[in-house]
Amino acid sequence: MRVVKKKLLRIFTSEDESFEGKPFYKYLLERAKERGLEGATVFRAIAGYGKTKEIRKHKLFQLRSSLPVVVEIIDEEEKIKRFLEEIKGKHNGLITLEDVEVIYL
Template sequence: MEYSGNGKILKIYIGETDKWKHEPLYHALIKKFKEKGMAGATVIQGIEGFGLNSRIKTAHILQLSEDLPLVIEVVDQAEKIEKILPEIKEMVTEGLVTIEDVRVISYTANNKEKQDKN
């Protein structure tokens, strides 16, 4: 698949210990995006942050945190992002969900990835 043009980026800010039906929420979200045919999704782990409860979560060597911040990003066409939102709202019971406009310059797979799919 090759694509360029206007799209949306969906960002979901959660903690790494958040769950959905007994599995990590970030993993459940990635599976949901794959199942729905989204263009792709990435989970990014933060090293420090705080949210609505104002507790700082950190990855400092001397302070072990069991709930580091995560950001899941999905870039796709606006219609596909809007269509999946009701399911995301159901799954993300704590955290922050945002959508922004993006301009996709290039979205292509290299030849090896294309061959692996066949």
């Protein structure tokens, strides 16, 4: 077993946020892959709220969805910092960065 210190970047967005004509979460996922970052995952929430304090949740007959989405990206600190510089100004929502230990079995 090997344990390595990495950084975990979390970007909080929503299903309806877009950039360059595509969902923002998809833009982030594609950019992370293109930049060779170690891993990225997109999570779709059941419900949540942010700056506006408006609770967003799925409604049965709603045509457009605005559910919260979280993109998690993990890699070495320098790669994460370069990625953050690249997306600067493209998103005004919450972004967190934390230390993690990755366990390779």
